[in-house]
Amino acid sequence: MSGVRQDEPARQCGACTLCCRLLPQRELDKPANQRCRHQRHTGCSIYPKRPGSCRLWSCRWLVADDTADLRRPDLAHYVVDVMPDFVTAVQEGGERLQIPVVQVWIDPRHPDAHRDPALRAFLDRRAEAEGMAAIIRYGSSDGFVLFAPSLTGKGWMENHDGVKGEQHSAEEVLAVAPQQVARAVGSSF
Numbered sequence: 001m002s003g004v005r006q007d008e009p010a011r012q013c014g015a016c017t018l019c020c021r022l023l024p025q026r027e028l029d030k031p032a033n034q035r036c037r038h039q040r041h042t043g044c045s046i047y048p049k050r051p052g053s054c055r056l057w058s059c060r061w062l063v064a065d066d067t068a069d070l071r072r073p074d075l076a077h078y079v080v081d082v083m084p085d086f087v088t089a090v091q092e093g094g095e096r097l098q099i100p101v102v103q104v105w106i107d108p109r110h111p112d113a114h115r116d117p118a119l120r121a122f123l124d125r126r127a128e129a130e131g132m133a134a135i136i137r138y139g140s141s142d143g144f145v146l147f148a149p150s151l152t153g154k155g156w157m158e159n160h161d162g163v164k165g166e167q168h169s170a171e172e173v174l175a176v177a178p179q180q181v182a183r184a185v186g187s188s189f
């Protein structure tokens with residue numbers, strides 16, 4: 001989280017501390033959308049002793065080449081999580097499909113930030129290359145599923161039907177097969 005890659009010359013956290021407010025932090029018992037008690041304008045006040053999950057995690061803007069055209073998270077008002085997740089779709093007949101999703105944490109002060117054309121282009125690239133949908137998160141259990149045109153064959157499709165949005169463990173996420181996503185377009189969640 002904030003300051004994790006301050007030694008990285010290409011992209012740096014700089015004045016951004018958005019992940020330390022938007023994302024939940026279980027080791028600190030911090031819910032989503034609540035400022036971390038260790039967060040300062042200059043970054044993390046316990047940086048050398050921050051929890052292990054803060055050490056291991058960075059946003060995708062900071063660490064991945066495919067986000068080079070996105071703005072820094074505090075300027076874009078969303079955080080693209082490096083960790084994928086999945087949602088469960090229920091088809092007619094009751095079949096349940098697990099859909100891998102890119103997680104995008106939206107600043108509730110800017111609820112339409114997910115409409116950023118650069119983010120939409122990024123999500124469509126992920127959809128085309130990896131068969132992934134997206135979950136637009138306004139909190140740990142509040143959000144909607146977004147299907148990119150590469151998955152629908154048409155335009156963008158939002159599904160707000162009963163999305164629970166609860167996060168899953170890394171082990172659970174790794175067990176999900178990406179190829180199921182195309183079958184789930186239009187399903188209930």
Ligand code: SF4
Binds near residue numbers: 003013016018062072
């Ligand atoms: S959201 Fe990304 S750029 Fe901003 S503080 Fe967190 S890791 Fe750094």
Ligand code: SF4
Binds near residue numbers: 020025045047050
């Ligand atoms: S401990 Fe530091 S890096 Fe971790 S969420 Fe709090 S401010 Fe951010």
